[in-house]
Amino acid sequence: MSPTETRWLDADQQATWRAFIVGSTLLMDTLDRELRQEHDISLGEYEILVRLSESPDRTLRMAKIAESMRHSRSRVTHTVSRMEKDGLIRRIAATDDKRGVDAIMTDKGWELLQAAAHTHVSGVRAHFVDLADRADYAALGRVMNSVSDQLVAENPTFEDIR
């Protein structure tokens, strides 16, 4: 924040940081493209289906979806609207809280998920999980978890605003 002296990254740190940017961009783009090409669904849409599939009655409040993916409510509204148009999800007003809306995975959504899951998991393995040894992979998990924890802790608004 304050314009104190900048602590630059050393060469190693810089290299790792750049590897992270390029690698994660490439990885996400690839997984997204594979899903689109083979099942006409984006990675984001797939992730929503996964979360619904893990919920009782394949149902989840819009807010819960947004929260667990750390996407904005607005983004979830747009995405779910598209998926509803495609017949993958249905929306009904929540019974308890009249402001709320429940997203429910349709049978068509369920079937698509079954098919897409294979593609996705294979991709994640081929392009990511199976490339690293267990220890390195675990280390990566630790780092990414602390990134999330720190950002959420530091900026509590992440829970709601985004």
Add this chain to the structure above:
Amino acid sequence: MSPTETRWLDADQQATWRAFIVGSTLLMDTLDRELRQEHDISLGEYEILVRLSESPDRTLRMAKIAESMRHSRSRVTHTVSRMEKDGLIRRIAATDDKRGVDAIMTDKGWELLQAAAHTHVSGVRAHFVDLADRADYAALGRVMNSVSDQLVAENPTFEDIR
């Protein structure tokens, strides 16, 4: 590819994978927002300025920019067009290859980079580098490097098409 049995991820792998998605999304979004708020520039635009600053004469061919960031040519054209309109970059036809176009960072671009670099590096440290111990960070670098290598090797078209 072939619909053989799916080798699912175990719980640990799944957790790490999800941490990666959520963490990297959160991280990139945060760094992007910080740059926008404080300097009216996106992370992608910033990255272009960095690359130009590292090149002789602060000049780089459009294709080289696209290649090093692994963005599509089209994306680079659009982004550079916006930056040109903002006076951060100038474009001139390449002298040698008449198809080519050189992007040149202006003084205004250079000054913006100086200011933005502090914000960016501080953010990268605070939200990423300084959170992990050296060993975990190095492991992450190894993983992300093999991700890139594997994807580029497997799909040579990445060099040009994207």
Add this chain to the structure above:
DNA sequence: CAGAGATAGTTGACACTTCAACAAAGCGTG
């Protein structure tokens, strides 16, 4: 229990990315 403020979700405008089609210039082999 009234009013203020928080929360859920949607909407529309705008920004950015992708994709396919395209023009212009270089390259390579007969």
Add this chain to the structure above:
DNA sequence: CACGCTTTGTTGAAGTGTCAACTATCTCTG
């Protein structure tokens, strides 16, 4: 040297994400 093929870069449309404004509902406090 001419033809086809590749490479460079741009364009415009369609898709997706962000942001700010808005409605409706809920909750808390005096």
